[in-house]
Amino acid sequence: MSSIRPWRTVVRRQSRQIMVGSVPVGGDAPITVQTMTNTLTSDARATIDQIRRCEDAGADIIRVSCPDEASTAAMREITRAAKVPIVADIHFHYKRALEAADAGAACLRINPGNIGSSDRVAEVVRAAKANGCAIRIGVNAGSLEKDLLEKYGEPCPEALVESALDHIKLLQDHDFHEYKVAVKASDVFLAVAAYQGLSEAVDCPLHLGITEAGGLIGGTVKSAIGIGSLLWAGIGDTIRVSLSAEPEEEVRVGFEILKALGLRTRGVRVISCPSCARQGFDVIRTVEALEKRLSHIKTPLSLSVLGCVVNGPGEARETDIGLTGGGNGKHMVYLSGVTDHTVESEAMLDHIVSLVEAKAAEIEGEASDAGNADTVAAE
Incomplete structure (x- = not known):
């Protein structure tokens, strides 16, 4: 009912836009809400059922972990059944990324520096390009590279940003630019400072999150403070609220944060x-x-x-x-x-x-x- 007033306006950081399946991320696209399934991915039916609940809650993008070959084997059925783009969460084994890309994943969550040689990075990039996949670089304060911990002594904003830039360079060296980046931490101050620093260093879309935020109440508060303050400053193109709760609750909290700032209106x-x-x-x-x-x-x-x-x-x-x-x-x-x-x-x-x-x-x-x-x- 109320009209928009200047002091209610959030001026978003200008980022370039990428596509995650059919969903635009960055640029002037709406800020998307993501979540992650917690079922065994190898159990395709249970995973699809959970994806349905998240879709009903309004999820724009859903991430699915692919820790083993049985999980990527189920991905084809999962991606075909899903109504929203599916992100395959890959950690160390590059072959899981190749399999997930071939199985219909719209995006690969992978840190190029963790998968080995330049040849392996090149293979992942080729698979991503061939299948129209985006890539999300996911830097986490809890798993920083040893050389950066030795250099900085502890996880700090500069270390997270340097890690992100190192991973970005590996993709750019292979002429791949369809990526978004996250620099997450469970400490709100650390995460916010890292995102602020990264936002000034790159033009790619940023995926916001306070990782391992906690349970439904505590995690909601931490996420609202961290994600909310960044969004208020115009930083962020897609968000995931990490809660020790059912994934559809993460979606609902994500939308409430966006609604409170006038950035999305749903329900x-x-x-x-x-x-x-x-x-x-x-x-x-x-x-x-x-x-x-x-x-x-x-x-x-x-x-x-x-x-x-x-x-x-x-x-x-x-x-x-x-x-x-x-x-x-x-x-x-x-x-x-x-x-x-x-x-x-x-x-x-x-x-x-x-x-x-x-x-x-x-x-x-x-x-x-x-x-x-x-x-x-x-x-």
């Missing part, structure tokens, strides 16, 4: 109060129920749920649909920022869900009509 943005003795209904349980029942909505819209009239009307003016707690079990409903009608406690939850679903259908219909009008005008 219902809920504005709700922490509740207090003034509340006219159980705000906490109501919000929990609404988030679950509205998780299928992909259309961007806003909903405010406030327990009383102190801040309720003000927040409702800024949202598509608003609910404010009132007395005697009757609560005010706002539509497009304007008071519209009341609803009783017993019917409140079902009523708000129906209003949101109707609003989403209305927005989708308007978008469809606009698209048809554009087509007619073009003809």
